Amino acid sequence: AIQMTQSPSSLSASVGDRVTITCRASQGIRNDLGWYQQKPGKAPKLLIYAASSLQSGVPSRFSGSGSGTDFTLTISSLQPEDFATYYCLQDYNYPQTFGQGTKVEIK
């Protein structure tokens, strides 16, 4: 199975900050990657698919980039509602695999 490694595991940031989260695949996965946001007690929410395509209804401050093995999720200006845990998910092959998550906390 492809291993997905996210970094950092957690970060503290302030409202208005630019935040970057990375995800590295153990082998090349083209651009077959998505990003999800999860708040406590809630189901995940799709933000980005195909590495850089913004899901309908998601604010444009979220963006994704990368291909092959290295991917990035960027929040251009962190908002109070963005404090959550973020996961990457590869859909290059089965079993699909998630990264371990990055918790974004308030500084």
Next chain:
Amino acid sequence: EVQLVESGGGLVQPGGSLRLSCAASGFTVSSNYMSWVRQAPGKGLEWVSVIYSGGSTYYADSVKGRFTISRDNSKNTLYLQMNSLRAEDTAVYYCARAGPGITGTHFDYWGQGTLVTVSS
């Protein structure tokens, strides 16, 4: 409006069985890729299984041979039959729809989750 509602979770002893259901509305289950994703308490997300619109199925190695994904087209419902349950299967189980307009297999709608606890 698209909705997914899971049910069937609960407390079960190690070695036991449980069947989860995911009732869908607002779309047709059999026309979409549908998956189960789980989350152990305080842990990250783990993909469990998928069923294609054509009926093909795939599983995580951790559940292969023990779990079976299926659907009932007449009830527009997705299922996960879980046998030989282990303590490490304890988790909130989510059903999710792979978005039909989304490149690849990513999930645009999720249920609220149902908790499965495996303990004696």
